[in-house]
Amino acid sequence: MLPSGQTSVPLRPVLLIAAGVVLICLTTTSAGAVAGQSELHFSDDSASAPEWSEGVMMARSGPGNTTNESSNSSADPAAPPYNATELREQARQPAGAAQTTSETQEQYLLQTAGVTEQRLAKLKSLDANVEVRHRDLLQIRAPSQQLPAIRQLTWVRSVAPLGQATPAEVSEGVSILNADSAHARGITGADIKVGVIDNGFDPNNPEISENVEAVRSFHSRGITGTNTRHGTAVSEIVVDTAPNASLHLVNFEGGQIRFVQSVNYLIEQDVDVIVASYGFFGLPRDGSLPASEAFTRAQNEGIVTVSSTGNSAEKHWERPARDSDDDTFIEVNEQGAEKIYLNDGEAIQGSESIFLYWGQYAEPSNQDYDLALYKQTQGDDTLVAESTAPQRGNNPGQEVIRTNLDAGVYYLVITNFDADGSQTLNIDTTEAPIVPNVSRGSITAPASGVGVIGVGAFSSANFAIPSYSSQGPTDDGRRGVDVVAPTGVSTAAFTPFGGTSAAAPHIAGLSALALQANPSLSPRNVTERIQQSATDTGPPGVDIETGYGRPDAEQLLIGQGTVSGVIATETGQPVSDATVRLLIADTDKVVSSTTTDNQGEYVFSDIATGQYIVEVEFGQDTNRSEIFSVPDGGTVSPEVSITGAAVELSVAAPATVQPGSTVTVTAEVTNRDVPEASSGLINLSTGAAPLSLANERTSPVFLGFGGNPIPAVDDTVSQEFELIVAEEAAVGQNATLTAEARLQNGDATRNTTTTRTVTISNQQDPAQRFDTNGEPGIQGDEVLDAISQFNEGGDLEPGDVLDVISAFNENNA
Numbered sequence: 032m033l034p035s036g037q038t039s040v041p042l043r044p045v046l047l048i049a050a051g052v053v054l055i056c057l058t059t060t061s062a063g064a065v066a067g068q069s070e071l072h073f074s075d076d077s078a079s080a081p082e083w084s085e086g087v088m089m090a091r092s093g094p095g096n097t098t099n100e101s102s103n104s105s106a107d108p109a110a111p112p113y114n115a116t117e118l119r120e121q122a123r124q125p126a127g128a129a130q131t132t133s134e135t136q137e138q139y140l141l142q143t144a145g146v147t148e149q150r151l152a153k154l155k156s157l158d159a160n161v162e163v164r165h166r167d168l169l170q171i172r173a174p175s176q177q178l179p180a181i182r183q184l185t186w187v188r189s190v191a192p193l194g195q196a197t198p199a200e201v202s203e204g205v206s207i208l209n210a211d212s213a214h215a216r217g218i219t220g221a222d223i224k225v226g227v228i229d230n231g232f233d234p235n236n237p238e239i240s241e242n243v244e245a246v247r248s249f250h251s252r253g254i255t256g257t258n259t260r261h262g263t264a265v266s267e268i269v270v271d272t273a274p275n276a277s278l279h280l281v282n283f284e285g286g287q288i289r290f291v292q293s294v295n296y297l298i299e300q301d302v303d304v305i306v307a308s309y310g311f312f313g314l315p316r317d318g319s320l321p322a323s324e325a326f327t328r329a330q331n332e333g334i335v336t337v338s339s340t341g342n343s344a345e346k347h348w349e350r351p352a353r354d355s356d357d358d359t360f361i362e363v364n365e366q367g368a369e370k371i372y373l374n375d376g377e378a379i380q381g382s383e384s385i386f387l388y389w390g391q392y393a394e395p396s397n398q399d400y401d402l403a404l405y406k407q408t409q410g411d412d413t414l415v416a417e418s419t420a421p422q423r424g425n426n427p428g429q430e431v432i433r434t435n436l437d438a439g440v441y442y443l444v445i446t447n448f449d450a451d452g453s454q455t456l457n458i459d460t461t462e463a464p465i466v467p468n469v470s471r472g473s474i475t476a477p478a479s480g481v482g483v484i485g486v487g488a489f490s491s492a493n494f495a496i497p498s499y500s501s502q503g504p505t506d507d508g509r510r511g512v513d514v515v516a517p518t519g520v521s522t523a524a525f526t527p528f529g530g531t532s533a534a535a536p537h538i539a540g541l542s543a544l545a546l547q548a549n550p551s552l553s554p555r556n557v558t559e560r561i562q563q564s565a566t567d568t569g570p571p572g573v574d575i576e577t578g579y580g581r582p583d584a585e586q587l588l589i590g591q592g593t594v595s596g597v598i599a600t601e602t603g604q605p606v607s608d609a610t611v612r613l614l615i616a617d618t619d620k621v622v623s624s625t626t627t628d629n630q631g632e633y634v635f636s637d638i639a640t641g642q643y644i645v646e647v648e649f650g651q652d653t654n655r656s657e658i659f660s661v662p663d664g665g666t667v668s669p670e671v672s673i674t675g676a677a678v679e680l681s682v683a684a685p686a687t688v689q690p691g692s693t694v695t696v697t698a699e700v701t702n703r704d705v706p707e708a709s710s711g712l713i714n715l716s717t718g719a720a721p722l723s724l725a726n727e728r729t730s731p732v733f734l735g736f737g738g739n740p741i742p743a744v745d746d747t748v749s750q751e752f753e754l755i756v757a758e759e760a761a762v763g764q765n766a767t768l769t770a771e772a773r774l775q776n777g778d779a780t781r782n783t784t785t786t787r788t789v790t791i792s793n794q795q796d797p798a799q800r801f802d803t804n805g806e807p808g809i810q811g812d813e814v815l816d817a818i819s820q821f822n823e824g825g826d827l828e829p830g831d832v833l834d835v836i837s838a839f840n841e842n843n844a
Contacts, residue, residue, distance in 0.1 A: 204517025216641025220273025231256025272540020310475030313386025605631030
């Protein structure tokens with residue numbers, strides 16, 4: 032029975048038998064296909080422990096798209112449609128029972144216990160053609176009738192079809208991630224080797240050519256492959272983010288075996304980072320795929336591995352198998368619908384691959400589900416393609432349809448042929464979005480691998496998360512998505528370059544920056560630093576959609592570095608109160624600023640790795656250090672000095688003065704670096720009232736005249752000035768004294784200026800205030816009076832009381 036409005040059409044399924052863990056292309060037989068319909072390839076593994084198929088089933092469909100493997104001459108368009116159960120049973124007949132008109136092939140991956148010449152000869156005797164060999168992995172083609180014999184070989188561990196790899200595109204966003212700030216500090220990925228795995232490259236592209244250190248091809252067409260734009264754009268973004276990193280470009284074709292071979296090559300080349308903007312569809316996401324395991328192995332070898340999570344959030348469906356009405360058709364949402372529409376239910380045409388899977392990778396399943404693709408038409412809908420591989424404990428839980436669709440509306444139906452309904456079912460499409468879809472769990476391999484940095488996308492225009500960006504978790508419960516990176520920015524090879532493909536190379540570039548800053552970082556350290564540098568984006572907190580959020584290179588490179596030192600004159604005299612600035616070497620941007628203490632010391636802490644300059648300013652003198660590097664966690668003391676104050680000036684003045692009083696101010700001038708000074712001066716100015724010089728003619732004082740000495744080097748001279756405080760001075764008013772000292776030697780003049788602030792107070796000198804008897808000194812009763820006033824909350828400060836007591840003690844010594 033079919034869902035309402037659906038009928039099947041004459042299709043002659045062809046049985047494919049797969050086994051073991053080798054890439055094998057199986058020869059199958061097929062009966063003629065109705066014109067405009069599809070030829071189906073099925074898998075029937077009878078090995079005890081077969082592996083998952085990397086594309087076990089194929090279906091090609093659409094008018095004029097039948098292949099050489101099908102014959103239309105025997106088709107009878109007027110024949111009544113087959114019953115679905117009869118069709119399924121025909122698919123389960125032994126291969127010999129099918130009418131053979133031609134042969135088709137499907138590639139598979141064979142994992143062995145070791146490859147020897149004798150074992151290769153044995154495969155050849157079984158008509159298995161070895162296409163690719165890499166260590167213990169083989170990619171072969173073999174007649175399906177030879178599969179049981181291949182599977183029974185004691186050194187064959189498992190067999191799995193190839194799967195399908197597709198690129199996930201994205202764009203650059205160097206400034207958004209603040210990578211340019213790292214570049215300004217001299218952190219550019221220098222001496223870091225980044226391996227890029229893709230379908231093809233143009234190593235001569237001027238955007239990357241100077242960075243390309245090595246190329247290696249595992250593709251029949253060489254390093255250019257079938258498309259250079261994608262891989263070249265990915266490489267561009269690595270270089271944009273880490274301009275001085277070296278590139279090791281590796282391209283591959285086919286399924287996971289070539290991918291694994293590419294990873295192993297890069298491990299042998301001792302690269303520091305590997306990035307792949309590719310995903311393998313239609314397979315479990317628990318990290319057990321060879322592609323995922325290869326990335327995890329590289330990570331265990333000390334290599335940072337980065338992968339795009341994929342563009343499958345709208346192309347994935349996942350749900351426990353439910354058939355509440357017992358009609359054998361699986362319900363695809365809570366409302367009980369039984370159809371999954373391609374392209375959101377809108378018309379679509381072109382090639383499409385569709386994967387239904389359940390269970391564990393490479394584990395045989397005895398739970399049998401089938402997958403059918405229908406075209407919506409007036410009257411009864413048309414069955415376009417169907418995948419009905421039998422799961423009898425010797426085939427993995429997977430059904431695959433590959434087809435070429437003519438224009439129309441299409442939908443999928445899942446049938447419970449013989450299952451207990453306890454499984455979680457997954458559907459992936461390679462091209463068209465589906466409705467309903469489930470974004471959760473749409474992450475692809477190798478991003479689903481253990482230890483791999485999985486990178487989703489966010490819009491460079493508004494930081495929104497695109498609806499296509501694949502999400503975690505992995506099938507074994509890990510988050511899957513670590514961070515997100517920009518999409519939608521132009522590259523020379525691809526404009527605009529969108530999707531998650533360029534998100535991954537952004538993070539690969541940031542990894543190169545982190546490793547240059549601290550080469551001792553482990554892959555886990557790099558991952559943690561990238562995560563911790565991120566700003567939350569999307570749902571609050573760490574989540575399966577955006578991970579930790581949007582990374583920031585400035586935060587990534589914040590370390591435990593320290594810059595410290597002593598600022599002194601060229602003669603070694605420490606300089607206090609000098610302004611010290613830490614500048615980024617390339618841009619002169621001020622990172623931090625401080626002043627020296629009394630010993631001329633300064634410290635900058637928690638400084639990020641990078642290249643810096645220390646700038647010192649004191650008075651009219653400014654000087655800079657040479658460019659220096661701060662290692663992560665290290666301490667640097669750059670050499671920098673200043674000419675220093677050739678003339679030092681200090682002014683001793685009371686902090687507070689009383690209206691109507693006269694005070695004495697003392698100015699001291701020290702000659703630090705004016706040999707054989709011939710003249711000089713000391714000038715004290717009071718500005719506006721309430722302070723004034725008692726005798727305006729006393730300032731300036733000319734040194735070397737009138738008996739006023741000129742200080743020799745390291746000598747000091749002093750000069751006293753009498754100041755009058757105006758009677759009308761307001762209590763609390765501040766007055767500023769400005770002092771200037773100047774020494775001259777021949778044509779050279781050195782001068783310095785300093786200021787002091789005094790405050791008008793209504794408090795008298797305690798010794799005067801309490802000398803009530805008009806006699807010198809302080810009497811005992813006046814001490815008691817002062818203490819009493821203080822205790823009663825009068826206007827006396829503790830220091831005033833101590834002054835009174837001190838005066839009393841001196842008078843009565």
